[in-house]
Amino acid sequence: MIDFNRPAFVGKELDYIKEAVDNKKLCGDGVFTKKCAAWMREHFHSKYVMLTTSCTSALEMAAYLSGIGPGDEVIMPSYTFVSSADAFVLRGAKIVFVDIRPDTMNIDENKIEAAITDKTKAIVPVHYAGVACEMDKIMELAEKYHLKVIEDAAQGVNAFYKGKALGTIGDFGCYSFHETKNYTMGEGGALLFQDDSYLEKAEILREKGTNRSKFFRGQIDKYTWIDYGSSYLPSDMNAAYLYAQLEEHDKIDKKRMDIYKHYEKALKPLKDKGLIDQPCVPKEAVHNAHMYYIKVKDLNVRTNLIRYMKERDMMCVFHYVPLHSSPAGIKYGRFSGEDCYTTKESERLVRLPMYYALTKKDQDRVISCLLSFPGYEGQVV
Numbered sequence: 001m002i003d004f005n006r007p008a009f010v011g012k013e014l015d016y017i018k019e020a021v022d023n024k025k026l027c028g029d030g031v032f033t034k035k036c037a038a039w040m041r042e043h044f045h046s047k048y049v050m051l052t053t054s055c056t057s058a059l060e061m062a063a064y065l066s067g068i069g070p071g072d073e074v075i076m077p078s079y080t081f082v083s084s085a086d087a088f089v090l091r092g093a094k095i096v097f098v099d100i101r102p103d104t105m106n107i108d109e110n111k112i113e114a115a116i117t118d119k120t121k122a123i124v125p126v127h128y129a130g131v132a133c134e135m136d137k138i139m140e141l142a143e144k145y146h147l148k149v150i151e152d153a154a155q156g157v158n159a160f161y162k163g164k165a166l167g168t169i170g171d172f173g174c175y176s177f178h179e180t181k182n183y184t185m186g187e188g189g190a191l192l193f194q195d196d197s198y199l200e201k202a203e204i205l206r207e208k209g210t211n212r213s214k215f216f217r218g219q220i221d222k223y224t225w226i227d228y229g230s231s232y233l234p235s236d237m238n239a240a241y242l243y244a245q246l247e248e249h250d251k252i253d254k255k256r257m258d259i260y261k262h263y264e265k266a267l268k269p270l271k272d273k274g275l276i277d278q279p280c281v282p283k284e285a286v287h288n289a290h291m292y293y294i295k296v297k298d299l300n301v302r303t304n305l306i307r308y309m310k311e312r313d314m315m316c317v318f319h320y321v322p323l324h325s326s327p328a329g330i331k332y333g334r335f336s337g338e339d340c341y342t343t344k345e346s347e348r349l350v351r352l353p354m355y356y357a358l359t360k361k362d363q364d365r366v367i368s369c370l371l372s373f374p375g376y377e378g379q380v381v
């Protein structure tokens, strides 16, 4: 059986978890939590990085810190994970979905302006597959209409736009370290921001509404309940697992990029024959090989292809069902303008096995199986 995903394990994870246990500090903000945050601050040139329990919780923090409230509108693509929307629904906001570009599957920056009303408070670009959205245009609109930009960079850790790390361009950036992402801690995430004015509020929010962070730094002699808060601080054991991966990120990056390039080359004959589309990376973007997908002719071909691969023990999977067509999407959101590509393109997309431990031999099996799919066979040059 060739799985679709397996969480990465590079070597020192268990040693570091043991170290965290030996440190006798398993709660948040221990040695490894601090090491992970410092590593990201340095590598991604982000002034502030806070490790969180998930990308969902980082998005919730960003929504709260942006001051989003009941009746406000938030713009995002419909082709995304539910968390992008949930965080704002929790604040009572209305979600306004904008169509995607068919080439990158990212929000179409040229359709955002038409969706802006006097209730709009934020734009949430989602960097699908670790390929950057057109951030210059998005930041320009945000400035013109005084909107916050919250980057859902769950898939975009260690990916770049014009040399800037994804997650560091908008007001807030949200990362995921879920086991399906490039670097993992099982469940986890991070919140990034650059503006000093958010720091104190963010610390209080993450520490259940108390000023305990200040207390631990010795800046005050007792801590108290200051404001609304929640529990968004991960255990140092989880951070220990992540730190082992960040340290060895080169290994993970290289392996994923090799897999990506091998699929790219091996499946090009199918593209040249007009049978599939392959992912597109705009020249401003440096991606992180988070995902390899192809787009087949239509939903029917996709259903048959996924079944064909599964019968041969290879797990290829589809991705998001557009949020605007779901029960909660109908309740909490509306689609701005016409759905030209969101539904059509999402129905064509199939993700192929991609993970650190995937062997070349197994990847070759996936490729030759794809090339033997009825209709695709005999296309090998």
Ligand SMILES: *Cc1c(COP(=O)(O)O)cnc(C)c1O
Residues within 6 Å of the ligand: 053, 054, 055, 056, 057, 080, 081, 083, 084, 126, 152, 154, 155, 175, 176, 177, 178, 187, 188, 189
């Ligand atoms: C994975 C993912 C999330 C959620 O991440 P968690 O860490 O599981 O909360 C949010 N948005 C996108 C685009 C994702 O891919």
